[in-house]
Amino acid sequence: MELNLQSTVMLNNGVEIPRLGLGVYLAARGEETRQAVRSALVAGYRHIDTARVYANERDVGAAVRESGLPREDVFITTKLWNSDQGYDSALKACERSLKELGLEYVDLYLIHWPVPGRRLDSWRALETLLRDGRCRAIGVSNFMEHHLDELLARAQVVPAVNQVEQHPFLYQPSLLRHCADKGIAVEAYSPLTKGLRLTDPRVVEVARRHGRSAAQVLIRWCLQHDMIVIPKSTHAARIRENATVHDFALSPEDMRQLDGLNEDLYTGWDPREVP
Template sequence: MSALHLKSTVRLNNGVEIPRVGLGVYQARRGDETRQAVLHALQAGYRHVDTARIYGNERDVGEALRESGLPRDEVFITTKLWNQDQGHDSTLRACERSLRELGLEYVDLYLIHWPVPSLRLDSWRAMEKLLADGKCRAIGVSNFLERHLDELMAHSKVVPAINQVELSPFLAQETLRAYCQRHGIVVEAYSPLTRGQRLDDPRLGAVAKRHGKTAAQVLIRWCLQRDLVVLPKSVHPTRIRENAAVFDFDLSPEDLNILDGLDEELHTSWDPSDVP
């Protein structure tokens, strides 16, 4: 049986440790819904929360962290630079604004949310400054494909610590995952539950039934066994705890083979394939 647990971490390329499972708060409504979801997650043992400026709920994440009473250095907080804030100086201002909203002196991870053409390199130079200035402990990107990463690394000093992309057995992105592994970039999976669109797939259901688990738990476990950091999203306490109950079983080689065969390039939200 795997030795992984809810507080298990992976080391980023700059030595920072990131918990393997985090709570995503995309589309969680600002105010009490987000605050309570984060608080429930922290009480359940999560130590990683992923938000973004465009989500509009950074303030609620910060309030939940303070209400939890947990020491700041025990919780890994990610936020992201939105497209309209890209560019060198505006990136610096956007980070300061996010820190004010969160009520924090630093974030553990700051990501470029989207590979905006003509602006992403200037944004990354600002991210490098924010890292050097201690405003974030690690910097990375989201929704970047190989060509975007090639360009970035050819014109920068710091290799991204993370590439956060949509990932599930139904969107496996094997080539991108292999690229990131070669370059020491940890891959983080958002929308690992396909936003509910494939939870009733009978092949997935058969694997789940064999283990006495839900389809969602199997999808999260697949991410873990494929060496991904995974960000299941829920605002419901029962499901938040259910999504964390994935450490008492292992998917067999046969299970993994079945799940790996589900890939259909299913994008349930953003698809950066056409971004130059």
């Protein structure tokens, strides 16, 4: 698979999303977020992922504007938070996010979590926002197979993306196949395990063979499993390093070795038991 930083995935509605992006989860509002986004855009990233609950949408929007890049050149994702779910409240929440970002539209708007009793009404709202041009694509986050099946039984629009935690220590091939069968792209968040497994000797050994960092190996693993991936960093050098993953490839044996590391390690939320 030949990839570069400009490589994209075509979503099920024809919108193209860059395969590699910058996540800004837990990036502090203000200069930390702005500097991270500026560094990413200078390094060639064209995909920024934020959320209302991160409280840094305003800084993401400001950094994109300060970059001087045309709006259509930067793919921006934000998300509907749990307390805003429901039909009317979701419509209002999207407008608040657009105001914070200073944008007329977002490229991708996601339901952040499968809140029982509210997620279906939230999805109807996202379908309305899509029709109204407030977002170019809509999707979900942290949805397992049963959540997707419930949604698809009632939805008019198939989600374009399911953003879930994914890395070799949380490898869910059945979920990946389920999404692929439904035409839903998978986007991996926390691909670096929030640092918890970057010193795992089995990952370090693969990295040593390729002359790469453990972080680069984990990102490349996601890409070779045909996922979109959004590593988070606020350090310019690491942001650049995380983008330097297109000039090497993991061998089939490397991939098998990494696939075998699964331990169901959720570094954040575990949505499996959400009804």
